Amino acid sequence: MNLRRQTLIAIGFTMIAVVIIVMLYGFVVMEKGYADLEQRQARMEGDRAFALINDHNRAVDAILRDYAAWNETYDFAAGGGPEYLEVNLGAELFQNTKIDVMEFFDRDARYIGGAQLNRSAGELEPISPEVEAAVQRAGIIEETIRTGNATFGYIAAPAKALMVVTEPILHTDDSGPIGGAMLMITYLDEDRLAEFSTLFSRPISMAVPSRPADGIPVAANGFGVVRLNDSTIAGLTPVVDVHGGQIGLLSVEVPRDIYQNGMKTVTSFLLSALLIGAVFSALALVLIDRQVLQRMHSIILQVEKIRNSGTQHRIEGVTGDDELTGLAVSINAMVTEITSANHRYQSLAETAKELNIVIAADHRVEYMNPAAEAWFGIAWHPTLPVTTLVPEFDSELFDEAMSAVNQQRSLRRELQIEREGGLRILDATIIPAIDEQGGVGGMTMIARDVTEQRRREEERLRLARLETLGAVAASVSHQFNNLMTIVQGNLMLGRQMIDDPEMTLRFIGIADEAVARAQIETNKLVTFAHGGEPILQQIAIQKVIGEAVRVGVQDASGEVTVVVEAPALMVMVDRRQLVGAISELIRNAREATGDQGPVTVRVSTTIPWTAPAPELPPGEYVEIAISDTGQGIPESIRDRVFEVTCTTKEAACGIGLPLARSVARKHGGDVLITASGSEGTTISMLLPIQKITTTGTFLSRSPA
Template sequence: MTLHKKTLLVTGLTLLALFGLLYLTSQLILSNSFQQLEDQYTIQNVQRAQNALDNEIKAFKSIALGWSKWDDVYHFVDDKNQAFIDSNITATAFTDSDVDLMVFVDKYNRIVLDRAFDKSTGEAIPVSPALKTLINQHDMLVNYGDVTSEWAGLLKLPQGYLMTVSLPILTSLGEGPINGALIWGRYLNTERIAQLSDALDLNVKLVGYYDLNLPQAVLTAKQNLTSDHPFFAIPENAARIAGYTVIHDLDGKPIALLRVELPRTIYAQGQQTISYFLLALVLIGITYSVVNFIHLDRSVLRWLSALSAAVTQVRTTGNLKLPINIPSHDELANLAAGLQSMLDALAVSRNQLQAANAELEQRVQARTTDLTKAIALLQVEVTERQQAQERALEASRFKSQILANVSHDSRAPLSTIMLYVESMQRGYYGPITDKQAARLEGVMTSATQLLSFINNLLDEAQLNSGSLKLNSAPFSPDHLLRDVGFVLTPQAERKGLTLAFEIDPTLPASIMGDAERLKQVVLNLIDNAIKFTDQGGITVSAMPHTETEFMLTIADTGRGIPAEAQSRIFDAFWQVDGKVKGHGVGLGLSIVKQIITLMGGTIDVTSELGHGTTFTVILPLRLPPPPQSVERASAPTLTA
């Protein structure tokens, strides 16, 4: 996948994630805010309805006060004269006062007169027996502590909800003693509830508190209405919301729910606002992403593509002199300049190698000519000097071998260079001058480093591709470390360093593993320690770690590694100090890390500047299987 596609994919996924997060946030914050505002508005309207109902009761009480403070009524409850009834307890009185029933009680709590009037038929009807029962059972309706006592509220009767007022009967001057009680009632029927709704421009209803088959919304409201929270609002659907409060009777028990239903205007406006807000954010996000992608494409991706194309062209053509130009002044331009410098250095190095190879070819040809002449002379004296003939034959064989090597190594210039440089250093072609020896040593060093670099590159490629396989076989840790010491001790001694090996006697003498790869790891770590240690020495230790693991430690007294660099020393092509010459290209520790990981182990480093470095390798401890006994062996024994 190209960088363009990756950038588009990441940008698109990021936008989707941000839009989803914004949507959830808006729903959690803005939607909840609008919901709370809607609940407050609904509860305010429930309070308006409750206040309107209270005002209706107060107005009804004001009318009843004119009757309770009337001398005629005061005397009627004592003498029960018919003239009062005939002249005052009439249909006109009920209609004018908008009262549905009247009950007169004397000071002995006896009902003197009760009258009810059906305004639809214009006829008198009996007072509800349930009301009489309530009057007999509740002293607060008939007994008063003083002339200011009264009671007004709603009662639940079989006929419906009754707006009830109970007042003490006093003289026209409002004086006592109290001579009884006057009880008026007005039914809150559908018509009166509708009038209340029209006056408030609300949909007001009374719902029986103990009615059966109540809707779930009403049941939820009942559960949430308490003395601390006397009002509750709940959405009934996407278009309507209802608010509730409780109405209590004489005993303070709930008898009804005052319900106010409203359209969800605030909620709809809130959802619309959220939609507009999200749409604006989407447009802004898309615009920003497009502008950002265009900027990224013009300032980064385009030049990366050009850089990639240039590198590909160099790889396919082999032309190290192709120019790499990035017309910018940023990190990409620095990268292009660095790559150009590297290509120039590689071109110079290749030219030097070709020149050295040509020089070696000339020398080989010259020596070959000399050898040919010598062989011709020896053939003349073959009968006289057999030993000279044998040397001539040996020289001829050597010449043939050199020619064969030259023919073979022409396909591998690096191996040819190393072969002939080493041959010349050993004097196979005659004595050489000090200047020539120094030059040959430089060529050999460069070739060795390049060969090591190529080998490391091959190992790195195999490790990265997963094609590097380990060979598991029994080996001796002691012998392995002795071989390593035999190879590297001279190198350490040339720098005046000591190289010590410590093997724990409890470590098994033979374990399973890839001895060659483990030797490569140890050689690399000790070689690094020798390179970066100026005085003191290196100590290599091998010991058991757990029942299933063993541990190798390579500790030196060298310069140490900065703390900020310790996390990167196992990265490929990375060095602690890029300015240090002759210390490789930064692949050794990367290969070590990957080989140890492939073996199922771990490697850690602890270091302090000026106090040396310690590498700790922990590997699985696997023992070779025990040899089978002769009696159980099924295969024949082979001897050499």
């Protein structure tokens, strides 16, 4: 499936999804709106029905108030005869006022007369015990007599709620004292509610705990609405007694005309919106296809043709003044630039002196420039394996090169290739070769023949080594001549003092010591000339330091202080090489102070020296630090002090530091400049150690 179809399908489904979401949202919002409107209507109807019932009770209260304010009623409550009841208590009164019970009480709240209406017979009868018990539980008679206030409200009785009104019995002029109380009750039973339903034109029912009506939640608290069926709902109004407790729910059935008519309107609206959305979506798809997708499809086809055929070099037929036209213009400019760059690269590759070889991931050589063909003496062909040109380019090297280019890194190697006339060396740089999809499709090797350059470098190093060896030989020769003069002089004195054995032995001892120092000097020449590989032996570091101090301060003034923190520390070293190296460092320190200032040699152990000398392997080392109080190493030569012939003293060859570093590195250590400034210089020699024992300090001898 091409991009055009994918885009049309995606846009189509998106538009359909948007229309559906909008319709669903509209349906939910409007449905909720009509449902809320329906519920508000149901609550209003419930409130109106409750108000109708309360209006009836108010009318009863007005009648009762007239009876309670008669003097005849007052006299009856004060102890009058039954004649009052015979005259004023009749069935017609109950029927006309639509009450069910009428009672009289004296000022002590004792019942003194009353009756209830038998609706079916149309006659009065004694009040039922259930009603009497309900009135007693409510305590409304006592409250009316005590406070003189009327009671208007509801009380609970088994199977029904009772509407009650009470009035205090007073004189006709409303004067007291209160003579008692009167009570009228209307039953809110099914018959009475049916009468209210006829007046209200809607079905009204009442639910009480002992008689739940169908579908009415007796335990509901507060106003509410319940759905009775698809066409009817009920508005619920709580009925509370005179003390504020809920005793039932008044239900008014309301037809769902608003909701049902509203949902018909919503359905019609949504169907119309769906039709309009479908038409709009179709028009939008046609417009997008013509103005965007067809033109984009044309650009893609022409780009594929430019990439595959090589005969087309421009995008044509895309007209207009919009972003797609600009895209076509940009692609044309890019194609022109790429074509020009390819021509330039091909020209450079064809005329370059460096060997240019493109290698595919399957080990084939995809391209060789003329310089490479001439150098290897092989004409390129599509199946040429790279190992034919470079045998060293085996699987291991090839995998390493591919790993580097896949990480967008370059790899540089020197390749040795056997050719007629001898071994040749190629300095090769391997870089990623990018394919048409922008990924790594192989590698490009750019190489040049550096055989003659390497030979010249080796010759230069050989000449530099000979020059260094000559300088060292001159220094050693000078020191050797001085020592031989000492040997010759002391042997001559020994012959002259042959008759004095003690003096003869003394002169011979001095000559023997000079011969030992001469051996140390000749070892320097061996170190530079033949590598001077150390002959290791286990020896205490204190003994090596003491001998090095004696050699380093010969025939000189000034004091050398030696602090050895581990005198019994054993190291594996070549004694002669190490004595010569340390003595050179002591001699340099002494000369830096003008043979006058103090020189300190401190021997201590240290943790692995990772920062100044990261090339040292992990482990413990002994540090031999030689410190002077001279002027420090000049900044101009600080980076070259370990080079042979680098010196600041006249008539010196500068072999001390190079010799010391050479010996230290042959022993697995190093020599570093750990401090240098106006207050002096500290040179540290690091050597691997074997064992640390005690701590001690001694002071070297001071030459006279």
